[in-house]
Amino acid sequence: MTHDDKKPSAEVTAYIDQNLKRVFGDLEKEPVPDRFQVLLDQLRAQEDDPGKER
Amino acid sequence: MPTDEILQHIPALRAYALSLTRDPSAADDLVQTALVNGWSNLSSYRPGTNMRAWLFTILRNAFLSERRKTKREVAYDDAVHSRALSVGPDHDGRLALDEFRQAFVLLPDDQREALTLITVVGMTYAEAAETCDVAIGTVKSRVNRGRIQMAKMLKLDE
Numbered sequence: 001m002t003h004d005d006k007k008p009s010a011e012v013t014a015y016i017d018q019n020l021k022r023v024f025g026d027l028e029k030e031p032v033p034d035r036f037q038v039l040l041d042q043l044r045a046q047e048d049d050p051g052k053e054r
Numbered sequence: 055m056p057t058d059e060i061l062q063h064i065p066a067l068r069a070y071a072l073s074l075t076r077d078p079s080a081a082d083d084l085v086q087t088a089l090v091n092g093w094s095n096l097s098s099y100r101p102g103t104n105m106r107a108w109l110f111t112i113l114r115n116a117f118l119s120e121r122r123k124t125k126r127e128v129a130y131d132d133a134v135h136s137r138a139l140s141v142g143p144d145h146d147g148r149l150a151l152d153e154f155r156q157a158f159v160l161l162p163d164d165q166r167e168a169l170t171l172i173t174v175v176g177m178t179y180a181e182a183a184e185t186c187d188v189a190i191g192t193v194k195s196r197v198n199r200g201r202i203q204m205a206k207m208l209k210l211d212e
Contacts, residue, residue, distance in 0.1 A: 008201040012210055016201045017173045019154045024174045027072065028065045036064050039086060040057040043093045 056105070060089070063106050066175045067113055073170035074117045076159045084120070088113035110171075110185045157207040165200030168193050 008016070067088065071081035092099075092112045099108050158166065164186075171182040172193070183190045204210075 006202060007198050008205055012205045013201055015210060016169075016204050019151065020158070020169060020173045022151060023155050023158065024069045024072070024170070027069050028174075030065075032061060032064045033082065035082070035086065036089065037061070039089055040060060043089070044057055047093075 056101075059105055060092070060109065063109050066106065067109060069174050070110060070167075070170055071113060071117070073166050073174070074114070074163075084113060084117055087116045087120075091116055104181065104184075106177075107181050107184050110175075111187075114185060153208065154204075157204055160207065161200055161203055165196045165203060168196035169200040172197050 064085065067085050068081060071084040071088075072078060075081045075084055088109065092109060095112065099105065158169075161169070167186065168182060171177045171185060172179065177185070179190045179193050182193045186193065
């Protein structure tokens with residue numbers, strides 16, 4: 001059993017990584033959608049009042 | 055519940071979820087599931103340890119569990135392909151980036167995952183290995199093979 005030890009060139013690596021960051025970059029920069037803040041608030045409220053139904 | 059700290063990790067969680075699901079709305083649903091699961095399992099998180107790895111592992115497990123339940127891989131049809139990874143407004147060089155995106159979503163799951171954790175999320179190989187529950191060498195191998203495969207698909211000169 002051989003592991004694939006081939007490595008891409010430095011240029012290829014840089015190109016791929018740079019474009020990957022571009023593809024995902026907008027996602028990381030945009031504000032967190034409200035739904036997650038709302039969810040975390042709900043979960044925290046449940047924590048404070050465990051008797052409450054979801 | 056350390057909600058502020060969790061909030062900080064959500065952008066990276068969304069990116070990771072997107073790399074797994076290849077669909078933006080499924081990705082955000084997956085993040086939602088992971089947060090709910092995380093809250094239910096808060097006792098499994100030891101304060102002061104790596105919260106990001108803990109959250110990512112929960113998200114990964116949720117993804118795998120959902121996939122087992124549906125007993126099928128998402129059929130990668132044209133509709134999914136066209137909206138895969140469509141995030142953000144159009145930029146200059148949109149065609150080139152679209153081509154890149156399209157190649158990325160065609161990568162094998164494990165290579166796509168490894169590349170995202172290392173390059174996009176910026177995890178160390180140790181952290182990525184912990185998240186994926188594999189050896190560090192395995193992560194390195196997947197990242198290398200992913201880059202090589204991308205180069206092949208994009209016909210980059212080696």
